[in-house]
Amino acid sequence: MLDTAPLDADNGGAATSGFTYAAQYGVRRASNRADVYRTQFGSMSAEDYLTPMIPGNQRTDGNVARRLSRYSFIIPPRLFVHPVTDDLKDKAEQSGYFFSILIVLSYALVVITFPLSLCFCLKVVQEYERAVIFRLGRILADGARGPGLFFILPCIDTYSKVDLRTVTFDVPPQEILTRDSVTVAVDAVVYFRIFNAVISITNVEDAAKSTKLLAATTLRNVLGTKTLHEILAERDKIDTVIQTALDEATDPWGVKVERVEVKDVRLPVALQKAMAAEAEASRDARAKIIAAEGEMKASRGLKEAADIINESPIAMQLRYLQTLTQIAAERNSTIVFPVPVELLQAVPLYKR
Numbered sequence: 001m002l003d004t005a006p007l008d009a010d011n012g013g014a015a016t017s018g019f020t021y022a023a024q025y026g027v028r029r030a031s032n033r034a035d036v037y038r039t040q041f042g043s044m045s046a047e048d049y050l051t052p053m054i055p056g057n058q059r060t061d062g063n064v065a066r067r068l069s070r071y072s073f074i075i076p077p078r079l080f081v082h083p084v085t086d087d088l089k090d091k092a093e094q095s096g097y098f099f100s101i102l103i104v105l106s107y108a109l110v111v112i113t114f115p116l117s118l119c120f121c122l123k124v125v126q127e128y129e130r131a132v133i134f135r136l137g138r139i140l141a142d143g144a145r146g147p148g149l150f151f152i153l154p155c156i157d158t159y160s161k162v163d164l165r166t167v168t169f170d171v172p173p174q175e176i177l178t179r180d181s182v183t184v185a186v187d188a189v190v191y192f193r194i195f196n197a198v199i200s201i202t203n204v205e206d207a208a209k210s211t212k213l214l215a216a217t218t219l220r221n222v223l224g225t226k227t228l229h230e231i232l233a234e235r236d237k238i239d240t241v242i243q244t245a246l247d248e249a250t251d252p253w254g255v256k257v258e259r260v261e262v263k264d265v266r267l268p269v270a271l272q273k274a275m276a277a278e279a280e281a282s283r284d285a286r287a288k289i290i291a292a293e294g295e296m297k298a299s300r301g302l303k304e305a306a307d308i309i310n311e312s313p314i315a316m317q318l319r320y321l322q323t324l325t326q327i328a329a330e331r332n333s334t335i336v337f338p339v340p341v342e343l344l345q346a347v348p349l350y351k352r
Helices: 033-037 046-053 064-068 086-112 197-202 207-223 228-233 235-253 269-311 313-329 341-351
Strands: 122-125 129-135 138-145 148-151 157-163 167-177 183-194 255-266
Touching: 122 129, 129 197, 138 197, 157 197, 167 207, 167 255, 183 207, 183 228, 183 235, 197 235, 207 235, 207 255, 228 235, 228 255, 235 255, 269 313
Parallel strands: none
Antiparallel strands: 122 148, 129 138, 129 157, 167 183, 183 255
């Protein structure tokens, strides 16, 4: 359940001026601080107030504010509609009067100094940028402005530009102890972009820096649960796990992590030598096995040929003549004729 602790009217909470609670879901708009306290919902909790307006009435613990934050602005998780009191009414009305007086004075200053004031009041943001405008410390109702020309009031308006393009950064090499107790150094590259300019300003001081630090810790946490073999063989799966974890963690910051790639896995020198020796021994063993299998197949072939020749003596004579023909074709200066065994056996008989 959402935290239902009472919300002070002066604590800069959700009851601030001009906020729009995500028009896509039909959440009501508070035109000033007092309007929230004048609602007919009395002491209804924030979850009961917001959940019926979400399509499908999907109630999730602690996630109502985060679901709506992707649209117009972040709703603080401690949002609570407090019963109206005279004190709260007076404070809200005084704040509203003071706010209105400053706006009128600022417009008067623009008119008096016209057209010189246009140089300070008209600003431009590029197609890939958005401007988040604060008026007396409060975000304007329509959230981020841009792209193109927009108007600010001097003295009371300030703005911050947010770049919506995809940003790339390298995660420094991290010393990681794997599940099988091997120390490796791993680095990675992360691609991310800001999808909600307002909450990237209001919810985190530096979205890019926070994402970089979180990426380093997530890389260590994920790879620490893997073995060395899994890190080397399952990089695609590891990339997906890290990207999903980062995307979920940075969602409240208005950051979308699009891709994560593990770049390099560096092993200790001693381990590299051991792995190289193991690989070399494995290759030598396979080579010997292949050579032995080849000799075995050759021996079987020779045995079959010998059996065939033994069954047919004429085949031996034909093989002898074929060998002589091959020797003569090579045009050698010296030719050695093999003498048949039968001829050698006949020599002693001839001498007798």
